[in-house]
Amino acid sequence: MIRKPKFVLKPFQEVLLGKGVCPGCMKPLSGAEIIVHDYKPGVDVLQCKCRRRFTHDKKKNRYKRLSLESEEALLTNRKK
Ligand SMILES: [Zn+2]
Numbered sequence: 001m002i003r004k005p006k007f008v009l010k011p012f013q014e015v016l017l018g019k020g021v022c023p024g025c026m027k028p029l030s031g032a033e034i035i036v037h038d039y040k041p042g043v044d045v046l047q048c049k050c051r052r053r054f055t056h057d058k059k060k061n062r063y064k065r066l067s068l069e070s071e072e073a074l075l076t077n078r079k080k
Pocket residue numbers: 022023024025026027048049050051052
């Protein structure tokens with residue numbers, strides 16, 4: 001069983017992500033490393049310097065936290 005962490009600060013995180021800033025370390029995500037290009041069509045996966053991972057929708061220019069499920073799928077795909 002995977003317990004989902006409670007995001008007490010979720011609205012605040014979303015505000016920061018809306019500004020393109022990492023909620024963990026406050027660095028701009030424009031400087032984050034792209035670890036997977038076009039993970040989904042038009043969506044890259046970024047890894048911040050603090051090792052948090054995000055998706056970046058290039059059309060909408062929107063950042064989201066990479067969900068644990070997506071991260072596991074991503075890592076599985078990368079091993080192939
Ligand atoms: Zn960060």
